[in-house]
Amino acid sequence: MRKGIYKGLLFCFFIISSPANGKEPRIVIAYPASETSQALTYTHVIDGIEKAVGHAERLEVTEGADTVQAQLDRLHPDKVIALGKKVAGTINKTSYLKLMLVGLAHFNPAEYNGVSLTLDSRSLGAQLSRFVPSVKRVFVVQQAGHQTIESVPAISGTQPTLEIREGSDQLATIRLLGHLVGEEATATDAVFIPANLPIDILYEVAKVAWDKKIMLLSTNLAQLDTGTLMGFYPDELALGEQLGQLVTKKNPGFESIKGINSALNRKVAQYLSIDFDPATLDLFTVKIK
Amino acid sequence: MNLPAHLNLRQRYNLTVFIAIALAYCLLISLLYKVIDNYAGDYTSHYWQDYTKTFSDSVKYSVIMRSTSVSEALTHNFASDKNVLKASVYNSQDELLATSGGNLNCMATQTGFTTSLVIDTHDYWCFYSPITQAANFLGHVELIISKADLKAVFGQLLWASGLIILVFTVFIFFVVRHFSGLFTTTLVEMATVLKDVSQGKRGRRVAFSGAADIDMMRDVFNDMLTRIELNEQALEQRVADRTSELKIALDNSQAGNVYKSQIMAMVSHEMKTPLHAVVAGLQLLYEQVPQGPGHELNREYHAKALNRANELNSYIDNMLLHGKLEADQFEVAPALVAIKPLMQGCADKVAPLQDRNRNRLTLSGQDISVVCDAEVLRHIVNNLLSNACKFTLEGDITLSWWLEQAALVIQVGDTGCGIPDEFRARIFDAFWQVDMSLSRKYGGYGLGLAIVRQFVQQLNGDITVGANGGKGTLFTVKIPNSAGRLAHPP
Numbered sequence: 001m002r003k004g005i006y007k008g009l010l011f012c013f014f015i016i017s018s019p020a021n022g023k024e025p026r027i028v029i030a031y032p033a034s035e036t037s038q039a040l041t042y043t044h045v046i047d048g049i050e051k052a053v054g055h056a057e058r059l060e061v062t063e064g065a066d067t068v069q070a071q072l073d074r075l076h077p078d079k080v081i082a083l084g085k086k087v088a089g090t091i092n093k094t095s096y097l098k099l100m101l102v103g104l105a106h107f108n109p110a111e112y113n114g115v116s117l118t119l120d121s122r123s124l125g126a127q128l129s130r131f132v133p134s135v136k137r138v139f140v141v142q143q144a145g146h147q148t149i150e151s152v153p154a155i156s157g158t159q160p161t162l163e164i165r166e167g168s169d170q171l172a173t174i175r176l177l178g179h180l181v182g183e184e185a186t187a188t189d190a191v192f193i194p195a196n197l198p199i200d201i202l203y204e205v206a207k208v209a210w211d212k213k214i215m216l217l218s219t220n221l222a223q224l225d226t227g228t229l230m231g232f233y234p235d236e237l238a239l240g241e242q243l244g245q246l247v248t249k250k251n252p253g254f255e256s257i258k259g260i261n262s263a264l265n266r267k268v269a270q271y272l273s274i275d276f277d278p279a280t281l282d283l284f285t286v287k288i289k
Numbered sequence: 290m291n292l293p294a295h296l297n298l299r300q301r302y303n304l305t306v307f308i309a310i311a312l313a314y315c316l317l318i319s320l321l322y323k324v325i326d327n328y329a330g331d332y333t334s335h336y337w338q339d340y341t342k343t344f345s346d347s348v349k350y351s352v353i354m355r356s357t358s359v360s361e362a363l364t365h366n367f368a369s370d371k372n373v374l375k376a377s378v379y380n381s382q383d384e385l386l387a388t389s390g391g392n393l394n395c396m397a398t399q400t401g402f403t404t405s406l407v408i409d410t411h412d413y414w415c416f417y418s419p420i421t422q423a424a425n426f427l428g429h430v431e432l433i434i435s436k437a438d439l440k441a442v443f444g445q446l447l448w449a450s451g452l453i454i455l456v457f458t459v460f461i462f463f464v465v466r467h468f469s470g471l472f473t474t475t476l477v478e479m480a481t482v483l484k485d486v487s488q489g490k491r492g493r494r495v496a497f498s499g500a501a502d503i504d505m506m507r508d509v510f511n512d513m514l515t516r517i518e519l520n521e522q523a524l525e526q527r528v529a530d531r532t533s534e535l536k537i538a539l540d541n542s543q544a545g546n547v548y549k550s551q552i553m554a555m556v557s558h559e560m561k562t563p564l565h566a567v568v569a570g571l572q573l574l575y576e577q578v579p580q581g582p583g584h585e586l587n588r589e590y591h592a593k594a595l596n597r598a599n600e601l602n603s604y605i606d607n608m609l610l611h612g613k614l615e616a617d618q619f620e621v622a623p624a625l626v627a628i629k630p631l632m633q634g635c636a637d638k639v640a641p642l643q644d645r646n647r648n649r650l651t652l653s654g655q656d657i658s659v660v661c662d663a664e665v666l667r668h669i670v671n672n673l674l675s676n677a678c679k680f681t682l683e684g685d686i687t688l689s690w691w692l693e694q695a696a697l698v699i700q701v702g703d704t705g706c707g708i709p710d711e712f713r714a715r716i717f718d719a720f721w722q723v724d725m726s727l728s729r730k731y732g733g734y735g736l737g738l739a740i741v742r743q744f745v746q747q748l749n750g751d752i753t754v755g756a757n758g759g760k761g762t763l764f765t766v767k768i769p770n771s772a773g774r775l776a777h778p779p
Binding site for chain 2: 170171174175178179182198200201204205
């Protein structure tokens with residue numbers, strides 16, 4: 001009887017003192033030292049992460065510093081979230097590379113685990129079907145190596161079909177876009193222009209699209225005031241939360257960003273005769289006249 | 290620059306100012322024109338370079354899309370400017386994609402215009418600009434721009450500038466002419482008065498007036514003329530006085546010459562006539578004195594008396610000769626003279642004197658002939674040899690002669706007492722001797738060398754005296770050797 005009681009108490013002690021149940025994983029968020037407006041972006045992402053995981057250690061990495069390994073040794077993290085490609089590269093050289101998740105950077109699954117800045121096509125399609133339900137076909141034109149939208153199979157049949165077309169280089173991409181806008185696309189189609197499209201070419205493309213009343217969409221907010229109807233860009237807080245959720249997974253992999261903000265050029269919308277009800281209009285985080 | 294001689298000072302001044310102003314304006318306008326031309330050319334060229342760049346940017350999309358129709362439309366659009374003679378688009382293989390037409394060709398040797406290029410010809414510019422997208426070279430555009438408009442503008446500018454130059458030059462000329470009159474009138478009047486004064490016109494004065502300093506200049510100038518006239522009058526008076534004095538002196542001189550001639554005639558007649566009688570008497574008496582012992586003393590006295598009488602006759606002859614030379618009444622009679630016999634004769638003549646002082650005489654010279662007055666030449670050589678024998682005791686005397694260029698040179702040297710340096714300049718003065726005391730060693734009146742120099746001058750020659758080596762005297766006589774009158778020995 002006593003022996004049985006003793007075994008029972010010992011089991012309870014192990015259960016209680018087990019690290020899996022008694023200790024939160026130690027997470028370190030490494031971000032670059034920055035005094036510019038980018039610092040605010042990092043703050044938003046870190047806030048999102050902490051919203052998902054609770055407390056996390058912050059590690060400001062100075063560019064060129066070789067003390068990261070020692071700092072990480074001192075913090076002894078279970079997971080490291082690296083914000084930005086430079087910080088990811090720095091940590092990739094330490095012994096903590098396998099514990100690292102990357103955020104706030106464009107990368108592919110072969111490079112890192114984490115949340116890439118490429119937009120999740122499913123989330124994008126959901127937003128588009130909400131904003132412009134009349135669009136049935138969306139063309140995504142982008143240059144190989146400069147992808148900004150990650151194609152994910154759509155779940156809902158109500159979303160518009162997404163056709164991704166990639167050019168091998170900038171000239172090929174421009175020709176692809178010019179041909180698409182000039183020949184193939186119609187007024188019921190929307191075209192995502194390459195984020196790195198030169199402004200002078202954008203003028204020419206926008207002129208053609210304007211004449212054919214084709215909706216131009218972009219993932220580069222700087223292109224919004226040059227004939228583009230809508231712009232889509234990452235929601236930093238949501239990105240942080242997505243990173244926080246990913247870091248708690250047992251085997252975190254690669255994800256594209258699901259939290260997407262949207263912007264609207266109302267003058268183009270007016271020209272294209274697209275009306276938004278106030279509730280929908282409120283969904284746009286940026287609206288220019 | 291030579292201005293016309295008939296223009297007066299004021300006209301010359303005005304003409305000079307006019308030319309200077311016109312030249313200055315032309316230079317200024319030329320400079321400005323050149324600067325503006327360069328600036329406008331550069332500015333216009335830069336404008337069209339930018340235009341070409343815009344053209345290349347505009348056709349870039351159509352070239353990327355290989356849309357010939359759009360390229361053509363853009364090309365014609367850019368060629369619509371009246372200054373554009375031709376607009377063309379080429380691809381990266383230099384194949385023509387679009388052109389506005391025209392057959393102008395800039396003959397650009399370059400192909401594949403990866404950088405902008407401007408070819409500047411006389412009538413037009415050719416602008417080339419590459420079409421690029423990032424680092425990709427897509428082709429190039431060509432614009433040919435006419436310079437006709439620019440030239441027309443500059444032609445008008447040149448005409449306007451020329452007209453402005455003309456108007457301003459004329460205006461400034463009249464202004465300068467007006468102001469120049471204020472002082473050139475003064476100078477012209479002064480020049481006129483000075484010219485009259487220089488021609489001997491008296492009493493001319495200037496009358497200009499103006500500012501205080503002009504009036505002061507007038508007064509000073511007139512005072513100066515007055516003083517000049519007064520000085521001239523005083524000078525003329527002094528010249529008249531001196532002329533009068535000279536006339537009196539000339540009259541006296543002429544009277545003196547008359548007296549001198551009378552004295553010379555008197556000496557010649559009144560002194561030489563009795564002296565000739567005395568010499569003749571003494572000669573007869575000397576011949577009548579018997580030879581033999583007991584009469585030697587008598588013959589010696591007669592001989593001394595005869596020698597003294599002859600010496601006196603010689604002195605009187607010298608004095609008469611000197612007077613004749615002084616009065617320039619001696620005339621030379623040139624004739625062909627054999628020099629060597631003449632010299633030998635002279636040597637023979639002084640042989641007694643030479644023997645008396647135990648001197649050795651050496652003659653050296655060629656057997657030459659010259660055209661000369663033989664008597665004058667003989668007198669010169671005799672006198673120099675006599676002096677050498679007279680002032681040399683137991684020494685060597687040399688007589689040498691030769692022809693040198695256009696002159697006969699005669700040298701008489703001795704090893705006698707010599708002439709101190711400080712006296713050499715005076716030995717040719719008449720009646721002057723180194724030792725002029727009554728107790729002097731050597732006799733004579735000091736006329737010999739004076740007559741020699743006068744004779745040499747009569748022959749247009751020259752005589753100099755110097756030391757004969759370390760001892761004695763060396764006389765050198767140079768008598769001009771007229772080429773036509775001198776005969777060389779065969």
